Amino acid sequence: MTQTALNPKGASPASDWKKWLGVMPFFLFAILFLVLPSLRLLIGSFTNSEGQFTFANLLQLVQEKSILDAYWLSIRISAATAIGGGIFGFLLAYSVTVGGLPKPLRSALITFSGVASNFAGVPLAFAFIATLGRTGFVTALIKNLFGVNIYTQTDFDLYSFWGLSITYMYFQFPLMVLIMAPALDGLKREWREAAENLGASTTQYWLRVALPVLLPSILGSMILLFGNAFGAYATAYALTGGRLGIITIQIGAQIRGDVLHNPGLGYAMAMGMVVVMTISLIGYSWLQKRSERWLR
Amino acid sequence: MASKKIRKVAAMNRALARIRQIPFWSWLWFILGALYFILPLYATLNFSLRMERDVIGFKAYIRAFEDPEFLQTFFYSIGLAVMTIIASIILIVPTAYWIRLRLPEARRIVEFITLMPFVVPAIILVFGLIRIYSSPLKIPFTDIILLYPLTTFKFGTNALIVAGYMVLGLPYIYRSVDTGMRTVDVRTLTEAAQSLGAGWFTIIVKIILPNIRAALLSGALLTFAIVIGEVTLASFLAVPAFGPYLFLLGQHRAYEPAALSFASFLMTWVAMGLIQLFTGGQNQVSGAH
Numbered sequence: 001m002t003q004t005a006l007n008p009k010g011a012s013p014a015s016d017w018k019k020w021l022g023v024m025p026f027f028l029f030a031i032l033f034l035v036l037p038s039l040r041l042l043i044g045s046f047t048n049s050e051g052q053f054t055f056a057n058l059l060q061l062v063q064e065k066s067i068l069d070a071y072w073l074s075i076r077i078s079a080a081t082a083i084g085g086g087i088f089g090f091l092l093a094y095s096v097t098v099g100g101l102p103k104p105l106r107s108a109l110i111t112f113s114g115v116a117s118n119f120a121g122v123p124l125a126f127a128f129i130a131t132l133g134r135t136g137f138v139t140a141l142i143k144n145l146f147g148v149n150i151y152t153q154t155d156f157d158l159y160s161f162w163g164l165s166i167t168y169m170y171f172q173f174p175l176m177v178l179i180m181a182p183a184l185d186g187l188k189r190e191w192r193e194a195a196e197n198l199g200a201s202t203t204q205y206w207l208r209v210a211l212p213v214l215l216p217s218i219l220g221s222m223i224l225l226f227g228n229a230f231g232a233y234a235t236a237y238a239l240t241g242g243r244l245g246i247i248t249i250q251i252g253a254q255i256r257g258d259v260l261h262n263p264g265l266g267y268a269m270a271m272g273m274v275v276v277m278t279i280s281l282i283g284y285s286w287l288q289k290r291s292e293r294w295l296r
Numbered sequence: 297m298a299s300k301k302i303r304k305v306a307a308m309n310r311a312l313a314r315i316r317q318i319p320f321w322s323w324l325w326f327i328l329g330a331l332y333f334i335l336p337l338y339a340t341l342n343f344s345l346r347m348e349r350d351v352i353g354f355k356a357y358i359r360a361f362e363d364p365e366f367l368q369t370f371f372y373s374i375g376l377a378v379m380t381i382i383a384s385i386i387l388i389v390p391t392a393y394w395i396r397l398r399l400p401e402a403r404r405i406v407e408f409i410t411l412m413p414f415v416v417p418a419i420i421l422v423f424g425l426i427r428i429y430s431s432p433l434k435i436p437f438t439d440i441i442l443l444y445p446l447t448t449f450k451f452g453t454n455a456l457i458v459a460g461y462m463v464l465g466l467p468y469i470y471r472s473v474d475t476g477m478r479t480v481d482v483r484t485l486t487e488a489a490q491s492l493g494a495g496w497f498t499i500i501v502k503i504i505l506p507n508i509r510a511a512l513l514s515g516a517l518l519t520f521a522i523v524i525g526e527v528t529l530a531s532f533l534a535v536p537a538f539g540p541y542l543f544l545l546g547q548h549r550a551y552e553p554a555a556l557s558f559a560s561f562l563m564t565w566v567a568m569g570l571i572q573l574f575t576g577g578q579n580q581v582s583g584a585h
Binding site: 019020022023025026027029030032033034036037038040041044088091092094095096099100101105109110111112114115116118119121122123124125126127128130131136137138169170173174177227230231232233234237238241248251252255256266270273274277278281 | 319321322323325326328329332333335336337338339340342343344387388390391394395398399402406409411412413414415416417418419420421422423424425426427428459460462463518521522525526527528532539542543546547553554556557558560561564565567568569571572
């Protein structure tokens, strides 16, 4: 009722209904290529091989050790790169915004971050093999400088947890820089001045004023980085050739051929990923909303 | 006495301030970050130039670019990227325009949908797409076939992968188009065009598109950067694209993949540099790995 009253053209309910026709192509596309495929996986995860409804797939999912290990490995790598990339990215964003570095460095860093956060997949894996592989550039550099062969004298292996994490960091911390730089710009000069006038030291200002204001934004971005790493497949596959059993690689193996001998379990595995990604997206948007209270 | 003391303190403060002005920690983080950025690129470049023993040269690049399969797959990927960009623009520009003009109540649901690709990673998306479109699509509970399995013929597979790429690019294209429309007064432009007798098609093609071209270009370039090296969808849908080619090349060659990796880095760089140029660095946050 109020809607019609507010509408300057006094549209009738019939044209209200027709208005939605304009967005129908978009909804049709979304249903065909986004909703339907997701629904198929959701239904599949509650269906047994005879096509009947079952909870068995989900039960098996939480009992199968190899799958739980895959989730756990993915979660550990994602968390490590989200926290590591988050802290490092924050410090970098800090250095070019309020950290007092010359202005040109800032635009250089932002551009480079834009490139690096989009530089992933096979080329990234190859770049890190050339860097930290057995005959990689940095591997040789460390050997020449410190006389340490990181492959024979330490536990390091590029095709393992740490290797993959270091590789993921290449697109993780630039993403953090891109998100945090505007947030750091949002810190008001007056807050710092007010704090200093009241006798606060730099440490006090950061601990009591700046960080609490920035914290939701920092945590939210880290969650975004977590999801970013959690869903990554191509980089890990190109780097380890499927040897490191993170969850996306297990799902890939399940798509290629039913390695679990239960299609339903594969669907359940995929749905498990969607659940984790959904939780992280909700966490991100909630924290983002909180951070908007102070920053802009 | 007192004024002397004050002057002394002031001088000391100034000296301290000058020391504080050299931001040691900032420089340290910046240099570390620069090293992290540059070392892998340098290592790749360095490696790619050493195909011939004891000679620095572009042999790996020549070899890589000469491979007919490289050209085929590369142009195939460019074709997919162009199709994705065109189809995305045809789908999203009228949608965003209509929402801004007539249907603001649809904004929330459409924005929600454009966020969905973030919770459905590429590997999950391709899983679902394969399961739906590798068998005939029937109306539920009947035997009426709506669509033959897309994965069984070439055009179908191409259409399917373009649709998949449209989904992956959806959040970025939608956001950049929507931001672009926010800066031009869509309503006034439309009313002016209508009063001069323009139809919907004319309005969108001749008025709206030119006015949001910077946003379109940045969305298009980002999509291009995502599609050109994409591996997950391409390899599971068995499409002869550049990403899977590069991956396979890496299995049995050493120098050529390094050369192509460095080249694709440069390409990403060009795409992002152009976006920076067009938008002043507004639309760069992405992440499709």
